Amino acid sequence: MSTLLQVTDAHVAYGKVEAVRAVNLEVREGEIVTIIGANGAGKTTLLNATMGILPLKGGVTFTGQDISKLDIEDRVAAGLSLVPEHRELFATMNVEDNLLLGAFRIDKATAARSFERVYTLFPRLKERRKQLAGTMSGGEQQMLAMGRALMGAPKLLMLDEPSLGLAPIIVADIFRIVSELRAAGVSVLLVEQNAQAALKIADRAYVMELGEFILDGNASDIASNQRVVASYLGFQHEGASAI
Amino acid sequence: MVSGADSVGERAALNTTILLFLLQDGITNGAIYALLGLALVLVFAVTRIILIPQGEFITFGALTYASLSAGQMPGTIKLAVAMGVVAFAFDLFTFRKALHAKRVLRSIAVNIVFPMAIWGVMWALGGRPGNIALNIALSLLIVAAIGLYLYRIAFQPIAHTSVLVLLIASVGCHLALQGFGLVFFGAEGQRGPAISSDAITIGALRFTGQSIAVYGITIALIVGLWLFFGYTLYGKALRATAVNRLGARLAGIRTSLSGQIAFLLASVIGAISGILIVPITTLYYDTGFLIGLKGFIAAIIGGLVSYPLTAAAAILVGCVEAFSSFYASNYKEVIVFTLILPVLVLRSLAAPEVEEEKD
Numbered sequence: 137m138s139t140l141l142q143v144t145d146a147h148v149a150y151g152k153v154e155a156v157r158a159v160n161l162e163v164r165e166g167e168i169v170t171i172i173g174a175n176g177a178g179k180t181t182l183l184n185a186t187m188g189i190l191p192l193k194g195g196v197t198f199t200g201q202d203i204s205k206l207d208i209e210d211r212v213a214a215g216l217s218l219v220p221e222h223r224e225l226f227a228t229m230n231v232e233d234n235l236l237l238g239a240f241r242i243d244k245a246t247a248a249r250s251f252e253r254v255y256t257l258f259p260r261l262k263e264r265r266k267q268l269a270g271t272m273s274g275g276e277q278q279m280l281a282m283g284r285a286l287m288g289a290p291k292l293l294m295l296d297e298p299s300l301g302l303a304p305i306i307v308a309d310i311f312r313i314v315s316e317l318r319a320a321g322v323s324v325l326l327v328e329q330n331a332q333a334a335l336k337i338a339d340r341a342y343v344m345e346l347g348e349f350i351l352d353g354n355a356s357d358i359a360s361n362q363r364v365v366a367s368y369l370g371f372q373h374e375g376a377s378a379i
Numbered sequence: 380m381v382s383g384a385d386s387v388g389e390r391a392a393l394n395t396t397i398l399l400f401l402l403q404d405g406i407t408n409g410a411i412y413a414l415l416g417l418a419l420v421l422v423f424a425v426t427r428i429i430l431i432p433q434g435e436f437i438t439f440g441a442l443t444y445a446s447l448s449a450g451q452m453p454g455t456i457k458l459a460v461a462m463g464v465v466a467f468a469f470d471l472f473t474f475r476k477a478l479h480a481k482r483v484l485r486s487i488a489v490n491i492v493f494p495m496a497i498w499g500v501m502w503a504l505g506g507r508p509g510n511i512a513l514n515i516a517l518s519l520l521i522v523a524a525i526g527l528y529l530y531r532i533a534f535q536p537i538a539h540t541s542v543l544v545l546l547i548a549s550v551g552c553h554l555a556l557q558g559f560g561l562v563f564f565g566a567e568g569q570r571g572p573a574i575s576s577d578a579i580t581i582g583a584l585r586f587t588g589q590s591i592a593v594y595g596i597t598i599a600l601i602v603g604l605w606l607f608f609g610y611t612l613y614g615k616a617l618r619a620t621a622v623n624r625l626g627a628r629l630a631g632i633r634t635s636l637s638g639q640i641a642f643l644l645a646s647v648i649g650a651i652s653g654i655l656i657v658p659i660t661t662l663y664y665d666t667g668f669l670i671g672l673k674g675f676i677a678a679i680i681g682g683l684v685s686y687p688l689t690a691a692a693a694i695l696v697g698c699v700e701a702f703s704s705f706y707a708s709n710y711k712e713v714i715v716f717t718l719i720l721p722v723l724v725l726r727s728l729a730a731p732e733v734e735e736e737k738d
Binding site: 187189205207208209212213217218220224225226227228229233236237238240241284285288 | 476477612615616618619622623625626627628629630631632633
């Protein structure tokens with residue numbers, strides 16, 4: 137498996153406060169990698185900086201090409217896609233137009249195939265294709281945000297807290313779809329507070345605390361690590377069966 | 380005391396014919412303000428820039444057309460060529476880290492070849508006045524080029540800054556372009572030939588070919604914009620940028636591209652408005668600003684977001700202007716611009732909490 141995304145010695149700062157310190161991250165082709173950690177650990181900051189939304193000091197390569205100097209739009213064109221925490225949908229436009237714009241940088245034939253693929257993954261979006269994005273439920277909006285990101289046929293999809301604020305049954309649905317993406321050849325970098333669910337579908341995991349990675353390894357090893365169980369999994373064991 | 384107040388008794392009372400004339404006049408002007416208001420809303424929604432230089436697009440369009448019709452070479456073409464060269468230099472500076480041949484060639488085509496080609500056509504005409512359609516086309520192309528390069532040079536490098544910084548830059552551009560207008564066209568007013576000299580009479584009303592052209596072109600442009608925003612990929616991309624800039628960037632839509640398209644549309648709309656007005660009124664190098672401001676009032680009434688409200692408000696502004704020039708012509712502008720006060724008061728009451736800009 138060749139390396140898709142490689143972040144080396146990354147530092148991200150808000151003014152004088154360093155939110156991410158000396159982070160090294162790797163995602164290989166066909167992998168689901170998850171970053172787990174508490175609120176405020178710097179997970180979202182790291183994703184945003186990798187996408188080019190925030191300035192990052194350090195190296196970012198994607199499919200072997202240095203993308204650290206590229207604009208957000210060019211990183212999208214290179215095959216990197218982010219579904220941000222706040223989803224950033226076009227609220228006053230309908231589902232179909234939101235999806236169409238996700239394919240802005242690719243040719244029409246590929247876009248037509250993307251439509252089919254997204255509607256197969258999310259049949260609900262097909263039913264609602266004329267509905268305005270802003271009037272949909274949280275779960276539907278999350279599906280639309282993922283659908284829009286997939287329209288551009290990305291090689292790597294970065295998901296920021298896709299389960300945040302959603303009902304357990306919808307969370308289960310979204311995690312099932314993330315697993316399906318891997319089968320369809322899309323790698324996924326998943327940032328989650330719901331560590332239990334994330335570790336279940338991931339191949340590898342990083343644990344982030346106070347802006348640094350303190351642990352990394354196979355997801356199953358991380359899931360059985362004493363420290364991780366105590367900090368992130370212990371209290372979730374009972375409720376986790378729903379997921 | 381103003382003499383108008385004393386002479387009220389002598390003035391013809393408002394009868395149906397005069398009422399209709401005033402309405403006709405108001406709607407004709409209102410249609411033009413509607414176009415300008417729509418352009419302002421479009422540019423603000425997409426780029427957060429309050430487009431003060433809109434007035435200069437009107438003046439440049441009108442006076443370039445008038446100069447061409449008089450067989451003169453307008454100075455605006457030189458400005459377009461010069462701005463194109465500067466825009467190309469800006470592009471080269473931006474590309475310096477990754478100098479792809481494709482991007483450089485595209486930049487040469489847009490910034491150098493395009494204005495030079497317009498100049499070439501004008502050169503070939505050799506000062507002979509071309510026909511009306513050719514003159515209109517050349518005027519539109521020149522102003523479109525100036526609008527496009529203005530965004531590239533003045534606004535694209537500061538696109539991420541606050542609305543206030545963009546507004547200050549906008550005022551600066553207005554003053555600079557107005558200065559160029561004085562240099563190119565002098566302090567004398569000019570008029571251009573009408574698109575059509577025919578007229579039809581319905582009852583007491585006489586519709587000149589020019590006023591029918593104003594209605595026709597306004598409606599065609601509004602329908603055209605509606606189709607563009609509703610049914611084309613680039614139109615939707617522009618709307619998306621207006622709705623959610625970060626979302627648009629994450630979908631791969633370049634905000635600089637959206638800004639360029641918005642400025643291109645606004646400058647062409649401004650120039651069309653100018654070309655429509657210049658046969659009706661004498662235009663000076665600084666008249667455009669005042670006309671643009673009336674479009675701005677309409678845009679403010681529309682809250683800088685609503686297109687239909689802006690268009691309706693523009694017709695209202697035109698009618699208020701027409702009636703106030705009948706009743707109190709000295710106070711015409713005062714009355715029109717006072718319209719903005721109750722609107723701002725109502726809007727501030729309706730929306731007590733001001734949302735801080737986040738971007």
